[in-house]
Amino acid sequence: MTRGSLIWKNLTRSRLRFALTLFAIFIAFFLFGLIQSFDRALNAGADIAAANRLVVSNKINFTQPLPLSYVNRIKTIEGVDMVTHQNWMGSYYQEPRNFIFGFAVDPESFLAIYADDIALPPEQAKAFINDRRGMIAGANEARKYGWKLGDLIPISSNIWEQTDGSKTWELVLDGIFEISSVDTPANGIYLHYDYLNEARSFGKDSTGTIVIATQDPALNDEIANAIDTRFLNSPFATETRTEAAFNASFIEQLGNISLIIISVVGAALFTILIIVSNTMAMSVRERTGEIGVMKALGFPAKTVFALILSEALLLALIGGSLGMGAAWLMATVTAGVPGFPLRLVLYPDIWLMSLGVMIVLGLLTGLLPAWNAYRINIAAAFTRA
Amino acid sequence: MAENISEISSAPTPLIQLRDVSKTYRKSGTDITIFHNLNLEIKAGDFVAVMGPSGSGKTTLLNLLGGIDRADAGSIAINDEELTHMSESRLSRWRADTVGFIFQFYNLMPMLNAASNVELPLLLTRLSRSERRKNVETALQIVGLEDRAGHSPKELSGGQQQRVAIARAIVSDPKLLLCDEPTGDLDRGTAAEILETLQMLNRDFGKTIIMVTHDPEAARYAKRVLHLDKGHFIEKELSS
Numbered sequence: 282m283t284r285g286s287l288i289w290k291n292l293t294r295s296r297l298r299f300a301l302t303l304f305a306i307f308i309a310f311f312l313f314g315l316i317q318s319f320d321r322a323l324n325a326g327a328d329i330a331a332a333n334r335l336v337v338s339n340k341i342n343f344t345q346p347l348p349l350s351y352v353n354r355i356k357t358i359e360g361v362d363m364v365t366h367q368n369w370m371g372s373y374y375q376e377p378r379n380f381i382f383g384f385a386v387d388p389e390s391f392l393a394i395y396a397d398d399i400a401l402p403p404e405q406a407k408a409f410i411n412d413r414r415g416m417i418a419g420a421n422e423a424r425k426y427g428w429k430l431g432d433l434i435p436i437s438s439n440i441w442e443q444t445d446g447s448k449t450w451e452l453v454l455d456g457i458f459e460i461s462s463v464d465t466p467a468n469g470i471y472l473h474y475d476y477l478n479e480a481r482s483f484g485k486d487s488t489g490t491i492v493i494a495t496q497d498p499a500l501n502d503e504i505a506n507a508i509d510t511r512f513l514n515s516p517f518a519t520e521t522r523t524e525a526a527f528n529a530s531f532i533e534q535l536g537n538i539s540l541i542i543i544s545v546v547g548a549a550l551f552t553i554l555i556i557v558s559n560t561m562a563m564s565v566r567e568r569t570g571e572i573g574v575m576k577a578l579g580f581p582a583k584t585v586f587a588l589i590l591s592e593a594l595l596l597a598l599i600g601g602s603l604g605m606g607a608a609w610l611m612a613t614v615t616a617g618v619p620g621f622p623l624r625l626v627l628y629p630d631i632w633l634m635s636l637g638v639m640i641v642l643g644l645l646t647g648l649l650p651a652w653n654a655y656r657i658n659i660a661a662a663f664t665r666a
Numbered sequence: 667m668a669e670n671i672s673e674i675s676s677a678p679t680p681l682i683q684l685r686d687v688s689k690t691y692r693k694s695g696t697d698i699t700i701f702h703n704l705n706l707e708i709k710a711g712d713f714v715a716v717m718g719p720s721g722s723g724k725t726t727l728l729n730l731l732g733g734i735d736r737a738d739a740g741s742i743a744i745n746d747e748e749l750t751h752m753s754e755s756r757l758s759r760w761r762a763d764t765v766g767f768i769f770q771f772y773n774l775m776p777m778l779n780a781a782s783n784v785e786l787p788l789l790l791t792r793l794s795r796s797e798r799r800k801n802v803e804t805a806l807q808i809v810g811l812e813d814r815a816g817h818s819p820k821e822l823s824g825g826q827q828q829r830v831a832i833a834r835a836i837v838s839d840p841k842l843l844l845c846d847e848p849t850g851d852l853d854r855g856t857a858a859e860i861l862e863t864l865q866m867l868n869r870d871f872g873k874t875i876i877m878v879t880h881d882p883e884a885a886r887y888a889k890r891v892l893h894l895d896k897g898h899f900i901e902k903e904l905s906s
Contacts, residue, residue, distance in 0.1 A: 282782045282798075284789055294777040574773045577734055578787045578834075579762025581755050659734040663769070 306600025309553040314608025318625040332498040336527035337491040340518040346487035360500040365390035366488040371440035382469035385477040405456030417456035419467030557646040565650040573662025586655040593647025601639035680707040687740035713868040715888035724878040766835030770847035772827040781815040805833035825856035845877040861887040
């Protein structure tokens, strides 16, 4: 027997209690791992942001339009290297529940400005640029719906209507892209702005946001000020932000996901904390006599303290590791599901964070029982036992 | 009545020396004096039975001798070490080296088998795993339970459990064994076996044994019987 096996024997002396407590911790860390990776996946879009890119949107809200003419006017501002624009489609495939993240863009300038982020074979890029009815789709989207190059795909919009009353655009799949800059599944579609603009019954010659590549990130503030000043007194005043700031605010429109996640995980961990603390305290109370015996045999109070604390830490580490392992398994399984919209990854920092939380949980649940065991008076322990 | 040391023992080098020991408990706002200026000497290799009515302080005496309770005044020296002012951690070390405890209700760890229960005190030593295992085997052989090493306490009879507890008490080879009603929970036959084992440990291994008991039959196995009453000792001759 070793001290380690003594800790293990004490921890597992009541199999049912051990299993139930372990299960509670398992669930907490399963949620922790999964929700952390979900949060990371959800925010991955915000990471597709180059330091030298700015996004111009309507000052009222980015859902409000901007005149297409702004594109050429912005090109003339000193320090601007490239300009493109994108118009939200509100698109879906076949049924509204098959929502697709879609934009109408100017293909040439769009692919040029996102050359480092969108991986598209050159021949497919060329086909897309030259085909007014063409579209490119993220590989994940194409996998999900079984689209192949050359397919004629009906994409509907819950915003735009054609002059003939139809809300569906027939598009040819010219390219399938991957996202090369970050580890996130390639979702969404891009079609020709001209094709949308020509056919839609309203909102002609307007666009959603204008994306700018500056010659130097150091010029960002200066250029953003110049743009916003230029359109300040027009009916379509602008707000120019870095792409990272714009993406973050776009994600925030979905609600403060991080706060929700922290709240859910925090509530789960707090509940587990109470359960495990109570279990540990109960377990030590039941063992008062045994702890008295150990002290009588010569076990110093600090050794007894360390043994009890180790039990709590071991419990948190085993339950936590199993929970994180299950979260990893779930993430791995979903990665293999065609069309699963998010790539859940348990990054090393999530593992490290979970390890920290396990240690804190172990300490918080073990300190009080360990301290009580430390203070147990031997003679009194025999009387109580 | 024998308060004077010389009246109790004439041994030149006592293992245990109590001088003017006082102990008072406070209960419901009232001070209850257990001992006042108690003196006692017990020589190495003795087997002493301590008897007395309930509340006479027998267990308190055992706790003081085992360093698990502290005297309010006076001096307690065991094996030439003064316990009175020893720190808690030093006392723990001293207990592990010098004293073996045997309790009325055995107090074995229910989740450990007999061998692991016996090995428990050895976790505090620097002995290797194989040395520990050897010591455990020896201790179990002495109490005649080598074939029960893998059994858990609930698989053993009361007498067998008490034997395991004795093996645990002697495994680190302490000089002094303190037994608190070791046969109080056993039938007459089993009690006799346990007492014979204690007698053997005293006779063949030179262990000094102090045994608290209510049972005059059990006390007959000791070399000396001390009666504790109203905080004082009375030594009685053993009748044949």
